[in-house]
Every structure is written in structure tokens, then in C-alpha cells.
Amino acid sequence: MIKFPIIRVITKLLIPYILLFAFYVQFHGDYGPGGGFQAGVIFASALILYGLVFGLDAIKRVAPPIVIEKLMAIGVLVYAGTGFATMMLGGNFLDYDVLEHSFNHKYLPGGQHLGIFLVEVGVGITVTSVMTMIFYAFASRSRFV
Amino acid sequence: MNWVVFAILALLALTAVTVARLRQLWAAVMFTGIYSFLSASWMMILDAPDVAFTEAAVGAGISTVLMLSTLALTGEQEQPTKRSPIVPLLVVLVTGGALIYGTLDMPHYGDPNAVVHQHPDPSFVERSLDDMHGLPNVVTALLASYRGYDTLGETTVVLTAGIAVLLILRRDEMERPAIANRAKRRRRKANA
Numbered sequence: 001m002i003k004f005p006i007i008r009v010i011t012k013l014l015i016p017y018i019l020l021f022a023f024y025v026q027f028h029g030d031y032g033p034g035g036g037f038q039a040g041v042i043f044a045s046a047l048i049l050y051g052l053v054f055g056l057d058a059i060k061r062v063a064p065p066i067v068i069e070k071l072m073a074i075g076v077l078v079y080a081g082t083g084f085a086t087m088m089l090g091g092n093f094l095d096y097d098v099l100e101h102s103f104n105h106k107y108l109p110g111g112q113h114l115g116i117f118l119v120e121v122g123v124g125i126t127v128t129s130v131m132t133m134i135f136y137a138f139a140s141r142s143r144f145v
Numbered sequence: 146m147n148w149v150v151f152a153i154l155a156l157l158a159l160t161a162v163t164v165a166r167l168r169q170l171w172a173a174v175m176f177t178g179i180y181s182f183l184s185a186s187w188m189m190i191l192d193a194p195d196v197a198f199t200e201a202a203v204g205a206g207i208s209t210v211l212m213l214s215t216l217a218l219t220g221e222q223e224q225p226t227k228r229s230p231i232v233p234l235l236v237v238l239v240t241g242g243a244l245i246y247g248t249l250d251m252p253h254y255g256d257p258n259a260v261v262h263q264h265p266d267p268s269f270v271e272r273s274l275d276d277m278h279g280l281p282n283v284v285t286a287l288l289a290s291y292r293g294y295d296t297l298g299e300t301t302v303v304l305t306a307g308i309a310v311l312l313i314l315r316r317d318e319m320e321r322p323a324i325a326n327r328a329k330r331r332r333r334k335a336n337a
Contacts (some may be wrong), residue, residue: 025198030280031196037299041202048210067310076304081299094293098331112277116289123300130307131207137314138214 011053019047026124030113036120040127047128048135056139065136068129075126082118094119168223171314174212181205195284 026039051059083094091098096115109117160180167173181204188197252259262268273286280286287298 003243028290029285030282031161033284034198035195035285039200041207045202045206048207052210072304072307076297076300079300083293083297087188094290094297096290110278112281112286112290116277116280116285118295119289119293121287123296126300126304130303131203133307134211134310135207135214137310138211141214141218141314 008053011049015046015050018042018049022046026120029120030116036123037127040124041118043124043128044065044135047132051139056136060136063132065133068133068136071125071129073126073127074111075122075124075129078122078125079119080122082115084120086115087111132139150190152186153183153190157183157187166236168225169221170216170223171213171221174209175224177212178205179237181208 022039022043025034025042026036028057029035029039040067047059047063049063087093087094089098094115096112099114100111157180159177160183164173164176167176181200183275185197185200185205188194188200256262265272269287270283270289273283273291274281277286277290
């Protein structure tokens with residue numbers, strides 16, 4: 001944990017914007033540059049920055065390892081589950097076109113847009129949690145943090 | 146624009162040589178972070194902001210932190226090598242020469258007649274706006290839809306890498322408070 005007040009204050013100011021940028025990259029990835037992998041590493045870097053400045057115990061209260069390690073697999077499950085959902089609806093594996101008329105159009109995007117969205121969410125969850133978990137594995141062995 | 150490319154590439158080469166020559170590992174890690182930032186800037190010039198994001202976040206951010214925490218576990222000084230550097234130098238020269246010879250067959254940067262721009266006809270760039278019902282980002286459409294299987298595989302690779310790191314580095318009693326508590330409770334119950 002770092003005692004310098006300037007670093008602590010600036011970090012607290014920066015982290016919300018880093019998280020917001022990660023969400024922007026995630027959910028605007030269909031329109032602008034970005035996507036699940038980029039958003040995942042940006043989100044994880046915000047968590048790791050918090051851990052570096054405020055200590056391993058503080059970050060483990062925010063993102064408990066027991067939750068993060070489940071999320072690692074849940075992301076891949078969301079991705080593969082999208083594929084199986086399209087199979088259930090009568091298409092091929094990951095054939096998003098069958099999602100077009102299956103859901104309420106008023107609230108959800110249809111077809112390719114919905115498929116790409118779900119898949120990118122899965123990628124984002126897995127990448128965020130894997131990066132955070134690797135940081136935990138390294139940091140809890142050293143006295144660096 | 147040309148001189149910016151040359152300046153960044155020259156700085157990249159300089160940084161690489163500096164990293165190779167440094168014996169202070171702490172400084173070398175900092176230089177790899179600088180190298181990543183320079184490559185991120187260069188990828189921005191090549192119009193690849195996705196890759197630049199990733200390079201800046203992973204290369205300059207996360208991997209620098211992981212390298213530093215590794216240094217905290219090992220040591221900050223590289224041990225001087227005792228063997229002669231001639232054989233490694235020869236291997237590097239031959240490999241580098243082979244790689245440069247390989248690039249001679251590659252199409253020029255931005256060549257419209259290159260094979261990758263000819264093969265799927267009409268190309269994904271022309272097809273995707275219609276196929277995706279108006280999603281404008283061709284890169285995302287390629288990654289998540291046309292090449293959905295590949296990206297599923299890549300995500301699984303990330304998961305596998307994470308599991309491997311956990312298997313090697315994790316300390317059970319520190320990482321798994323829930324299981325430790327459960328074991329403690331069971332022991333208490335057995336005692337009572």
C-alpha cells in the first residue's frame with residue numbers, strides 16, 4: 001500500500017473514468033474501435049491500479065477471488081451458451097441470424113447485433129477475471145503490493 | 146507523417162537495444178513498458194486502434210506490473226553470463242536473416258493487389274454492412290461473427306492460461322478463504 005496522498009487522490013479520481021472507458025469500449029465495440037478483449041484488459045487494469053495503490057486486501061474486498069475465479073469460466077460459458085442457444089433455435093452453432101425474430105424487438109437488438117453483443121460480453125468477463133486472477137496469484141506471493 | 150513513423154521505429158530499435166544491454170532488471174522492465182507505449186503509438190499510425198488499446202493496457206500496464214512483482218520475488222540484478230556469446234549471436238543472425246528473407250515475398254504495405262485483399266470476393270469489407278444489418282465496425286463483425294469459432298477458441302485459450310497460472314502460483318490458504326473456513330468448521334465440529 002502506498003502512503004503518498006497525491007497518488008491516492010489521483011488514483012481515486014482516475015478509476016471511475018477508466019472503468020467508464022472500459023464499458024464504452026465494451027458496449028460501443030460494434031460501432032467504434034474496441035470489443036470484449038480490449039474492454040476486459042482496460043477494466044482489469046483499473047482493478048489492478050486500485051490494488052497497487054490501496055493494497056491487496058482492499059482490492060480483494062472489491063473483487064473477491066472466489067467470485068473472480070468463477071467469472072473466468074462464466075465468460076466462456078456465456079460465449080459457448082450463445083452458440084448453443086442459436087442451435088436450440090434451429091440454426092448452426094454461433095449462427096446469430098436465427099436470433100432475429102426470437103426476442104422482443106422493443107427492448108433488445110436483433111440478429112447479428114444481439115449475437116455479437118452476447119459474445120463480446122463473454123469475452124470481456126473472461127479476460128477481466130483472468131487478468132485480475134493472474135495479478136492476485138503474483139501479488140499474494142510477493143510483498144510488492 | 147513519414148518522419149513520425151521513422152522516429153517511432155528508430156526509438157523502438159533504440160529501446161530494444163537498451164533493454165538487451167541493461168543489467169539492472171528494474172530499469173529493463175521500465176524500458177519494456179516504454180517499448181509497449183511506442184508500439185501502441187505506431188499501431189495508431191497504422192490505423193489499428195483496437196490493437197493499440199490492447200498493447201497499451203496489456204503491454205505497458207498489466208505485464209509491467211506482473212514483471213515488477215516477479216522481480217520482487219527474485220532479484221533486481223541480472224547475473225553476468227560466463228559463456229561466450231558467439232553461438233547465440235550466430236543463431237540470432239541466422240534467424241533474423243531468414244525472417245528478413247521471408248519478408249521479401251510479402252506484398253507491400255497497403256498494396257490493393259495483395260492476396261488478402263483479393264480472396265473473399267466480394268470482400269468482407271463490402272459484404273459486412275449488409276450481412277450485419279447495419280453494424281459498421283468490420284473488425285468486430287469479423288472477430289465475433291464471421292470468425293466466431295476462432296474467437297471462442299481464443300477465449301478458451303485465455304481461460305486455460307489463467308488456470309495454468311493459478312495451478313503454478315496460487316497459495317491455497319491465502320486465495321481460498323471459503324474452503325479454509327469450511328475445513329476449520331469441520332474440524333471444530335469433529336472436536337465437539
